[in-house]
Amino acid sequence: MSDEADTRNVPESAEAVGMDAQGAAAIMQQAGARASTELRIRRPVLFVTWGLAVLIGYGAMWLSVRGQHPFKGPAGPTLLLALLLLMIAAIITAQIVDRAASGVGGRSEVQRGIFVLALLAGYAALLIEKIALVGAGVSRPIQVVLGVTAPMLVVGLVFVATSASTTGLNWPRLALGIWLLAVAAGASWAGPVTVLAVCALAGGGGVLLMAAIEPKLPRP
Amino acid sequence: MSDHDLDQAIHAPARLRIMVTLASLPDGDDLSFTRLQDLIGLTPGNLITHLRKLEDTGYITTHKNGAGVTGRTSVALTLGGRAALERYTAMLRELLDSAGPPVTGTRT
Numbered sequence: 001m002s003d004e005a006d007t008r009n010v011p012e013s014a015e016a017v018g019m020d021a022q023g024a025a026a027i028m029q030q031a032g033a034r035a036s037t038e039l040r041i042r043r044p045v046l047f048v049t050w051g052l053a054v055l056i057g058y059g060a061m062w063l064s065v066r067g068q069h070p071f072k073g074p075a076g077p078t079l080l081l082a083l084l085l086l087m088i089a090a091i092i093t094a095q096i097v098d099r100a101a102s103g104v105g106g107r108s109e110v111q112r113g114i115f116v117l118a119l120l121a122g123y124a125a126l127l128i129e130k131i132a133l134v135g136a137g138v139s140r141p142i143q144v145v146l147g148v149t150a151p152m153l154v155v156g157l158v159f160v161a162t163s164a165s166t167t168g169l170n171w172p173r174l175a176l177g178i179w180l181l182a183v184a185a186g187a188s189w190a191g192p193v194t195v196l197a198v199c200a201l202a203g204g205g206g207v208l209l210m211a212a213i214e215p216k217l218p219r220p
Numbered sequence: 221m222s223d224h225d226l227d228q229a230i231h232a233p234a235r236l237r238i239m240v241t242l243a244s245l246p247d248g249d250d251l252s253f254t255r256l257q258d259l260i261g262l263t264p265g266n267l268i269t270h271l272r273k274l275e276d277t278g279y280i281t282t283h284k285n286g287a288g289v290t291g292r293t294s295v296a297l298t299l300g301g302r303a304a305l306e307r308y309t310a311m312l313r314e315l316l317d318s319a320g321p322p323v324t325g326t327r328t
Contacts (some may be wrong), residue, residue, distance in 0.1 A: 019233055021223055021315040028309070031237040031260075035244035038259060103255025105294050107248035167246040 041100040043172065046093055047211035053089040055204030057082035058148065062196035065144075071192055073140050107165070115162050122154035141192035148195050149184040152203055156180030172214040179206045223315070229277040230308045234262055234270045239305045242280065242297040250283070250296035271295060279304055 019027075060081050061074035074082075101112065130147065159177025163170045180203060187198035223231070230239055237260050242251060251259075257267050274280045279301030284293045297305075 019223075019231060019236075021226075021312055021319065023233075024226070024231065024236060024312055025316060027233055027236050028240050028312075031240035032244060034259060035241045039244060103252035103258075104245065104249055105252065106245075106250045106296065108246060109249075165246075167248075 039100055039104060042096055043214050044211040045096055047176075047207050047214060049089045049092045051204045051206075051208030051211060053085040053204075054207060055200050057085045058196050058200035058204065061148075062193070062200055065193050065196060068193070071141050071144075073144050073192075074196070111162065111165055115158065118158045118162065119154065122158060123151065126150050126154060144192040145188055145195050148199050149188050152180050152184035152187075152199060156184060171217045172210055175217075176207065176210050226311055226315075227304055227308050229273060229279065230304060232270070234260065234266065235274055238267075238270060238274065238295075239279065239297070239301065239308075242295065243302060243305050245297070247299075247302070250294040253282075253293040253295060256295055274301070277304075 057078075060078040064075035064078045065071065065073065097112070101108070129150075130143070133146065134143065156177045156179075159173045159180065161177075163174035163177060183199060183202040183206065187195045187202070190198050230236055238256065241256065241259050245251060253264075253267070257264060260267060262270070271280065271282060275282060278298060280295055280297055282293055282295050284291055286292060
């Protein structure tokens with residue numbers, strides 16, 4: 001054990017005191033409730049955080065490109081706002097996951113690692129692809145459509161691919177993944193201006209809706 | 221059937237808390253000694269005593285990674301331990317059903 005210095009055999013007198021069935025039931029309920037509260041990742045909070053980040057981030061960019069003639073793309077301050085929201089959401093996510101998963105090892109730890117690795121690899125690949133496209137002289141409208149929908153495609157695919165585990169199917173993750181894939185694919189047809197509004201409302205709104213639905217869905 | 225028929229390896233407040241806490245994790249997951257101690261609220265010595273008793277019955281396994289101050293001890297419920305807790309819960313439910321209001325179920 002990690003605390004070998006304190007391996008004295010403590011008398012079990014306190015534990016040996018008779019515990020009736022009612023007392024045992026109360027202890028089970030308390031311990032179960034505490035473990036559930038402390039060890040479970042608060043997904044609704046994560047959904048609200050990311051839903052708002054997408055809604056506000058893409059929404060602000062849409063407001064900045066609405067009515068642009070010719071199309072130049074989202075204004076610099078809105079890109080900075082989106083970056084700031086992304087960072088805040090990432091920090092909140094890290095804190096919530098760390099609070100719940102601290103000390104928890106095994107399969108869940110491996111699954112979390114694969115989830116993060118898949119997202120990072122996907123975004124890295126997207127960044128390299130975008131640099132290549134800009135270098136090849138792709139027009140600004142196409143850059144915006146790809147820049148808005150491709151990250152949503154990556155997140156959707158990672159959600160779908162990681163929704164199954166040995167303990168069962170993570171329905172909220174699967175449903176949200178499929179929804180984000182549908183939104184990203186559908187929004188691509190909307191053009192460089194409307195794509196931002198569609199992704200803000202359908203993407204961010206979908207994530208926010210999941211925050212309300214998730215507690216009611218079956219858990220793996 | 222009486223309280224004495226309940227699995228005595230589990231039927232102690234601290235060990236019951238340990239078993240229920242570990243059962244709240246999915247199969248294949250483990251919990252560090254320090255996090256378990258934080259959740260259960262026992263001294264390290266007391267926790268070790270109870271863990272040894274549960275380990276002797278085959279209900280949990282402990283595993284140490286590394287050595288010295290950087291070493292991390294993890295604790296996990298075995299399949300047998302999970303089954304034992306399910307049996308314990310079912311028996312407890314029967315006892316309470318025969319005596320009064322039903323026990324609220326726990327995730328096992």
